[in-house]
Amino acid sequence: MKLLEKSQIRSWDLDTIDHQNISSFDLMLRAASVFSNWFQSLFFDKTRTIHVFCGMGNNGGDGFCIASLLAKAGYEVNVYLFQFNNRFSDDNLSRQKEVESFDKFEKFTPFPLEQKDLIIDALLGSGINGPLKGEYLKLVSWLNALPNKIISIDIPSGMDPDQPTSGSFVHADHVLSFEIPKISFFLNENSDYIKNWDYRSIHLNPGFVEDLKVMNYLIDYDLVKSILRQRKATENKKDFGFAQFCGGSPGMLGSVILASKAAMRCGLGRLAVSTPSIYHSSLFSSCPEAMAQADLPKNVSNLVDFQLVNEHVDAIAIGPGLSSAKESVRYIDEFLKANKKPAVLDADALNIISRNKWQPRIGAYSIISPHKEEFERLFGTCDSHYSRIQKQIEKSKELNIFIILKGAHTTISSPDGSCYYNNTGNVGMGTAGSGDVLTGMLLSFLAQGYTPLETCILAVYLHGSAGDSAAFKYGNIALIASDIIEFIPSVIKNINGK
Ligand SMILES: NC(=O)C1=CN([C@@H]2O[C@H](COP(=O)(O)OP(=O)(O)OC[C@H]3O[C@@H](n4cnc5c(N)ncnc54)[C@H](OP(=O)(O)O)[C@@H]3O)[C@@H](O)[C@H]2O)[C@@H](O)CC1
Ligand SMILES: [K+]
Known part of the structure; x- marks a missing residue:
């Protein structure tokens, strides 16, 4: 299997939008539905509250969309937006409207959670550029010290998709990566923190990757x-x-x-x-x-x-x-x-x-x-x-x-x-x-x-x-x-x- 770098994943995303005549808004729904189905097959106990932690980019947009799908499926869902600046992605802003209500944090302050509750991590995805800064650092350190199970969307927030991470990142219990796993899932530096990962296709355009020259591959069963x-x-x-x-x-x-x-x-x-x-x-x-x-x-x-x-x-x-x-x-x-x-x-x-x-x-x-x-x-x-x-x-x-x-x-x-x-x-x-x-x-x-x-x-x-x-x-x-x-x-x- 070809492993793509984050810039290539972004191009694949754009190529799909182009070739399949689908908007990025709808592609986000496709990804969120795939995540939500996978999530429901693993965590079917609906007595636990799910806390969805959303950032400001498209990973956060996925978070809002997934929160709405899980609420429709009968889960008790709380949503939090961490707005540490004013640079929202367009799809993030649109998806915010789909949830009934959410708590907004402009500065991070800890709040109580029940130990049995689940956390969905939609803070940052493959759009990360450099080590975590400022309020995100405080938030991620708090998350990592909690006893709750954390399930990350696409990639643990803060983790560099292509190389070892120089700062901190969410220590996820489970990760569902979209389309293909990230290169950094296979780096020894991350092996203590990335134990249960999986990937599911969101039907990105297969033609794009067939012709793409990559330098990294995963040896899998099919190969x-x-x-x-x-x-x-x-x-x-x-x-x-x-x-x-x-x-x-x-x-x-x-x-x-x-x-x-x-x-x-x-x-x-x-x-x-x-x-x-x-x-x-x-x-x-x-x-x-x-x-x-x-x-x-x-x-x-x-x-x-x-x-x-x-x-x-x-x-x-x-x-x-x-x-x-x-x-x-x-x-x-x-x-x-x-x-x-x-x-x-x-x-x-x-x-x-x-x-x-x-x-x-x-x-x-x-x-x-x-x-x-x-x-x-x-x-x-x-x-x-x-x-x-x-x-x-x-x-x-x-x-x-x-x-x-x-x-x-x-x-x-x-x-x-x-x-x-x-x-x-x-x-x-x-x-x-x-x-x-x-x-x-x-x-x-x-x-x-x-x-x-x-x-x-x-x-x-x-x-x-x-x-x-x-x-x-x-x-x-x-x-x-x-x-x-x-x-x-x-x-x-x-x-x-x-
Ligand atoms: N691939 C696909 O096909 C599909 C991908 N999808 C989803 O899109 C996700 C990628 O979304 P994305 O590109 O919007 O970036 P994302 O990860 O949300 O981060 C951007 C935010 O992070 C911030 N930020 C960056 N670095 C930072 C730092 N060091 N420390 C702190 N903050 C930092 C940055 O802030 P800024 O740089 O503006 O200050 C901005 O707010 C991908 O993971 C997947 O979930 C699906 O929806 C559909 C199909
Ligand atoms: K994430």
Whole structure:
């Protein structure tokens, strides 16, 4: 799904008014009806009073319109207008006439509310320009200290739709965004405050967004479904890719097993594993589907000759459990020199690259999947998660690589400067081996012939979804990496139908 910046949302709004021959006044009614239906499906108990807090722009106009619809639906509704200057939007002024009465505040003073009552936040929407000022600040601090449930229209008031908010904003319990979610819903800076959000279409002109160039996307079910291929009955294992996984070192076998199993569960045809031979029997007992790489003449510490590998495999993943021993450094050096195949680099491969400043040697269109610490070792420290994402995009362009920055909302950056936000996954996945499972999934899709971008999208989304299913069964405290693998089959089957 395309994620639009606030200026683009505004243009979409105007384009719809133009193309659908609808007035902005009527478009507001459409949005208010959508909100009101959604609200009634969630909060059907009509014994609680609803307090609608309206600002002076169109978000406030939505508030008046929604208050009138909810009153007609039988709710007890109180409306408040916060008029901190004289610049009303036209539609706001018109919609004020639809409610029987409202209290007006030119300066904010606190007033009592019953704890069980609900608050609808219609103070400010996507028209925000800069941090909250003056009376709004006092009002929002008061709202945030109340025990009442707050439901925001379009966006929590004060929140910047495109980037982290430098001031304060309403800490909403629920948000209904119009048409599409806002970019800022996926920023780590906001994740403690934006838990229950949803979006509903208000039927803005679809043609506008089809042609619109955007730099931000949300990875959603429809996108993943459109990428995941159906198999033909006549295909066989040779059609599903041959992958090479290189990793493991003394004491570090687990990552090899987790990655291998995850790779096979994502539909890989054949998998060869390069790992020290002392581990081959353990690997076979845990993942009999994998082949272990025999000792080859030029092996470094029982690893593999990349020139030779390149002739046979469709993709390589390298790094998990490799250690940063001298032999592993030589191994990565060899790999960077010789590899010609689509590749995934993770864990110790990234640590070795950052220590030796080999970043410019990473092959074009490779995928790297660092977590925050690995990322900062590679590219330097950042003072916020948002600035880390900006650097991620910049480095993808500069190095011509795909970067998966793992975290609460994993982001994928592509060499063309676009950024994909993921919304699956949970805190329970921050556990040993979870990243190895992702590496195995990436390797699998890459070897099956998906493009690097498709590979990143599929693996990141499905990894998070499998983690969500695992957390549903085991809880996010008990969840371990093997549980994620347990649920890969069902999440793929749910999407692909096969
Ligand atoms: N997209 C769509 O298709 C549709 C959108 N719709 C709705 O329109 C909403 C957008 O409406 P909008 O553009 O009128 O702006 P809005 O958010 O009400 O804010 C403007 C007010 O905020 C004030 N203000 C600004 N910054 C401030 C600050 N830092 N601190 C304090 N005040 C600040 C500003 O004051 P001023 O700058 O004039 O001093 C002005 O009074 C959108 O969110 C959605 O709800 C639907 O009705 C129909 C379909
Ligand atoms: K709002």
